[in-house]
Amino acid sequence: MIAVxxxxxxxxxxxxxxxxxRCYPLQAMVxxxxxxxxHTLVSSVSLHTNLVQSSRGEIVIGGGSDPYQLYSTRSTxxxxxxxxxxxxxxxxxLHGVRLLRQWAxxxxxxxxxxxxxxxxxxxxxxxxxxxxxxGFKATPVADKYMAQTIxxxxxxxxxxxxTMERFATFDLLNEMGATAASH
Amino acid sequence: MKILTCPMNGPRNIxxxxxxxxxxxxxxxxxxxxxxxxxxxxxxxxxxGTLVEWWRHVxxxxxxxxxxxxxxxxxxxxxxPSELEQM
Amino acid sequence: MARLPAPWGNRxxxxxxxxxxxxxxxxxxxxxxxxxxxxxxxxISAGQQVTAQNVNGSxxxxxxxxxxxxxxxxxxxxxxxTFMGPTxxxxxxxxxxxxxxxxxxxxxxxxxxxxxYEKVNLFCDLLVVGAGLAGLTAAIxxxxxxxxxxxxxxxxxxxxxxxxxxxxxxxxxxxLARAEELPxxxxxxxxxxxxxxxxxxxxxxxxxxxxxxxxxxxLLATGxxxxxxxxxxxxxxxxxxxxxxxxxxxHYGVKPGQRAVVLAANPxxxxxxxxxxxxxxxxxxxxxxxxxxxxxxxxxxxxARGKTHVTGVRVGGDWLDCDLLVISVGYAPMWxxxxxxxxxxxxxxxxx
Numbered sequence: 001m002i003a004v005x006x007x008x009x010x011x012x013x014x015x016x017x018x019x020x021x022r023c024y025p026l027q028a029m030v031x032x033x034x035x036x037x038x039h040t041l042v043s044s045v046s047l048h049t050n051l052v053q054s055s056r057g058e059i060v061i062g063g064g065s066d067p068y069q070l071y072s073t074r075s076t077x078x079x080x081x082x083x084x085x086x087x088x089x090x091x092x093x094l095h096g097v098r099l100l101r102q103w104a105x106x107x108x109x110x111x112x113x114x115x116x117x118x119x120x121x122x123x124x125x126x127x128x129x130x131x132x133x134x135g136f137k138a139t140p141v142a143d144k145y146m147a148q149t150i151x152x153x154x155x156x157x158x159x160x161x162x163t164m165e166r167f168a169t170f171d172l173l174n175e176m177g178a179t180a181a182s183h
Numbered sequence: 184m185k186i187l188t189c190p191m192n193g194p195r196n197i198x199x200x201x202x203x204x205x206x207x208x209x210x211x212x213x214x215x216x217x218x219x220x221x222x223x224x225x226x227x228x229x230x231x232g233t234l235v236e237w238w239r240h241v242x243x244x245x246x247x248x249x250x251x252x253x254x255x256x257x258x259x260x261x262x263x264p265s266e267l268e269q270m
Numbered sequence: 271m272a273r274l275p276a277p278w279g280n281r282x283x284x285x286x287x288x289x290x291x292x293x294x295x296x297x298x299x300x301x302x303x304x305x306x307x308x309x310x311x312x313x314i315s316a317g318q319q320v321t322a323q324n325v326n327g328s329x330x331x332x333x334x335x336x337x338x339x340x341x342x343x344x345x346x347x348x349x350x351x352t353f354m355g356p357t358x359x360x361x362x363x364x365x366x367x368x369x370x371x372x373x374x375x376x377x378x379x380x381x382x383x384x385x386x387y388e389k390v391n392l393f394c395d396l397l398v399v400g401a402g403l404a405g406l407t408a409a410i411x412x413x414x415x416x417x418x419x420x421x422x423x424x425x426x427x428x429x430x431x432x433x434x435x436x437x438x439x440x441x442x443x444x445x446l447a448r449a450e451e452l453p454x455x456x457x458x459x460x461x462x463x464x465x466x467x468x469x470x471x472x473x474x475x476x477x478x479x480x481x482x483x484x485x486x487x488x489l490l491a492t493g494x495x496x497x498x499x500x501x502x503x504x505x506x507x508x509x510x511x512x513x514x515x516x517x518x519x520x521h522y523g524v525k526p527g528q529r530a531v532v533l534a535a536n537p538x539x540x541x542x543x544x545x546x547x548x549x550x551x552x553x554x555x556x557x558x559x560x561x562x563x564x565x566x567x568x569x570x571x572x573x574a575r576g577k578t579h580v581t582g583v584r585v586g587g588d589w590l591d592c593d594l595l596v597i598s599v600g601y602a603p604m605w606x607x608x609x610x611x612x613x614x615x616x617x618x619x620x621x622x
Binding site: 032033035036055056074075076077078092093094095096097098123129177 | 303304305307367369370371373374375376377378379380381382384385387467468469473482531
């Protein structure tokens with residue numbers, strides 16, 4: 001099974017499988033540790049920003065991907081300004097909080113911003129790719145069904161809409177299982 | 184902020200531009216199978232080397248092409264679409 | 271004073287040594303509307319309320335101080351191994367709420383008053399980062415050759431080591447006077463260069479103002495930061511880097527102690543010792559750990575004594591009483607800026 005995040009495209013190409021994926025950097029940043037007061041995830045689709053306070057007290061701020069494909073994990077001031085703006089819109093009293101660090105990771109995006117799960121054109125090669133959005137949140141339960149799929153050698157019914165054939169049959173998902181604010 | 188040199192407007196901040204993805208050959212809709220048409224729509228160059236991409240300078244609505252390294256983000260050159268015919 | 275292991279933040283709350291250069295997290299304090307303020311960077315004002323962070327009780331009588339003693343049992347990944355049991359959802363209902371109560375440092379003021387922040391765009395031919403001897407000289411030379419120069423310095427005064435050291439300090443007034451005369455040289459003190467992004471796009475931060483700067487060329491003259499010596503209990507208060515002692519005396523007029531031991535492995539250490547004598551600080555010893563120096567092979571034998579403040583050090587078996595241990599053993603370059611986009615980028619940029 002290919003499930004290597006931003007490396008999925010390269011790995012599948014080695015097996016001769018062309019994935020309909022393009023790689024984009026996804027940036028996030030954290031503040032200095034604060035006494036925990038935010039015990040839920042706050043996400044705004046219109047501001048493309050989400051916030052969560054970790055168990056270290058750092059507020060993790062994430063949001064949309066970079067506007068063009070790239071393998072470099074450099075971060076940008078543009079995204080830092082954008083995320084800070086979204087965070088202060090959502091929670092105004094964050095304005096004086098200092099940022100500790102900012103980073104980027106490579107994410108794979110499909111044309112419908114939804115993951116590709118299930119069989120590949122090769123026998124015994126399974127795909128679990130395209131988690132450019134929602135990856136950290138949805139993969140644990142999705143992969144429970146992937147395990148079932150591999151054990152039964154048959155795609156679990158709940159995963160059927162996510163197979164790669166949807167791109168050949170024009171059955172694209174309307175951003176199901178994805179969010180406009182990736183995290 | 185990164186700078187992109189527009190062939191018409193000169194060097195501008197990259198937030199004035201919109202990316203339209205890698206250049207693709209235009210297949211003939213009448214002579215293409217459904218499968219190849221799907222591939223044309225959803226597949227794009229995702230290599231780590233040099234990409235040739237469509238960009239648009241938004242305020243002037245001018246479309247052009249750029250050669251960009253997908254790993255280092257270095258823009259090698261930008262050019263007007265008319266140069267495509269000479270390529 | 272509790273020293274919590276990594277998942278909660280490293281021993282941030284011990285009243286530990288300072289650098290006076292904003293280089294450590296040990297000085298973080300709470301102001302009423304501002305958590306995690308670096309105490310050695312923040313100008314004091316009359317009536318200001320300052321409290322310790324992340325202590326249970328007070329800093330002197332911290333009920334969580336026992337955590338210091340547990341540090342040796344809290345290894346890397348301790349967090350994940352320990353808190354899964356005893357029952358299936360213990361993490362959710364027991365451990366996570368407990369850890370979240372202990373986590374974090376300062377307290378965020380949810381009624382913090384509104385503040386205004388400004389953004390400004392700047393353009394220059396050359397941005398020089400750091401206004402020490404090297405940065406000042408380079409900025410002046412470039413400006414005299416006609417370039418439009420911005421010289422950014424994070425300290426409130428220009429001069430770097432010339433402003434607190436004792437070597438070559440007489441060169442500073444002439445340099446500052448030359449810099450002042452040049453209309454195309456803009457000296458920005460109290461300004462942190464916060465990053466170095468693609469195509470020389472740099473955020474300069476001064477107070478509530480962000481200067482988004484586009485520089486044709488960037489010159490780093492960020493200097494060095496002093497490194498600690500490695501021995502047991504080397505993080506007790508009262509142990510200060512040599513440059514910190516000089517900053518305390520020359521910038522703030524503070525006598526750093528009454529009786530000092532100076533650990534000097536470079537000429538700067540001896541200069542600090544001379545500075546301390548001039549300030550009336552008694553010298554218990556100057557110890558040189560280099561072969562042929564007075565201390566011999568010292569670092570393994572130098573062990574600090576005292577629980578909350580250094581009261582003595584042992585050098586080769588002899589205890590020397592002191593309330594200040596000055597450490598001058600070496601420097602590391604301040605190269606956070608070129609490292610930011612990744613080391614390969616940094617290396618090519620530096621070699622260029």
